[in-house]
Amino acid sequence: MTTTLASHVAALREAGRLAEPGPFGEAVLGHLELTLPEASLTVALADGLTLAYAHPAVTRVGPAGTSGEDAALRVSGTLPRVPYGATSTVIVLTEGPGGPVLFPVDPARTTVVPGTNLAGEPRDTLHLHDYAVSAADVRPLAPGELAEAGLRAALARAALIAGAAERCVELTVRHTTTRTQFGRPLSRFQAVKQEEARLIEESALIRAAVDAAARELSLVGVAAAKAQASASVAEIARIAHQLHGAIGFTELGELRFATTRLWSWRDEEGDESYWATRLGREALAADDVWALLAV
Known part of the structure; x- marks a missing residue:
């Protein structure tokens, strides 16, 4: 059953009223046709990351690295203050070398700096050091x-x-x-x-x-x-x-x-x-x- 935006908003309003803990990542991803894992999800809309093709294609057109043999990526940079970032699967949406992309990040493979907001909710910073993302995990996105x-x-x-x-x-x-x-x-x-x-x-x-x-x-x-x-x-x-x-x-x-x-x-x-x-x-x-x- 498709959950409408209004339904997501109603659920989030009630969660806010009850001070329920959680990252609520599904509400942000509701417009995408994704097969989401059962684990808790959080979303990071990131800029400032460095993304490169893991397997650059050798072509006669354009500088090296502008295309890849597949969609696999190597990612470096920082995801600051991610809600529940240390304990959730982090879905990253950002600009890639060939356009907008989405991919999951496992916090166990990053350097995590724990943090909280004023309410004590987790806001963790994740440092990615040449983080490998397989081609199967990369989903191209339209700018919209x-x-x-x-x-x-x-x-x-x-x-x-x-x-x-x-x-x-x-x-x-x-x-x-x-x-x-x-x-x-x-x-x-x-x-x-x-x-x-x-x-x-x-x-x-x-x-x-x-x-x-x-x-x-x-x-x-x-x-x-x-x-x-x-x-x-x-x-x-x-x-x-x-x-x-x-x-x-x-x-x-x-x-x-x-x-x-x-x-x-x-x-x-x-x-x-x-x-x-x-x-x-x-x-x-x-x-x-x-x-x-x-x-």
Whole structure:
């Protein structure tokens, strides 16, 4: 059964709400007809790698190394901060010597530098030293497939942010309705009501933008969704922690599991400045800006 983009986004939003661990690589690769291994998958959209044909072809046309006897590659370089990179099969998408390619990387054959993000999720750096990729493991990609993978990765992160934002709303509303001060629930105070309304509004903005982008994948839709998601993180975290008070900062407090992920995911796959810039460039290049924005 084919899983639609909207289904992936819904699942990722719920994973973000529940703070479920995992790299969720399948959501990024959903547009490719791949036979994926049963093992956990993570995706690295890489640039800066050095790729060369493992068996260069000898031809009379072009410089040496511009073609190969087969698709086998030798790869060197660094894959920085790969989600769960030390414990997952890493699917690398990058530009190869003959165009975009996809291939798996076994972390056991690389030099791994363990790392984490603010939420404690693994973000491991893998160093490849003349890493051999067999011809059978190399899949050529169309430029459009590589670009779509980048959009899917950003939308996946925005969907996770949407889920974590909803969790902040749930926890904050529960706290303000059960916590009493001066003989009445916090939610009865006008200042608290106003801040809660802003919190709900920011969460709703993210969800609306993410759902719109999931209906029809496009650069404009994804740029708007990720820009909105990343931009809303600061306000959501501020309000949620302010209304929780000191209890929201405790090590095992439920709110911390949501907000540390929000702060971490905000920058991953491009922050709000990056995607706002891309959206602005699309608008400047468009013949009809209103038609672009009304998509």
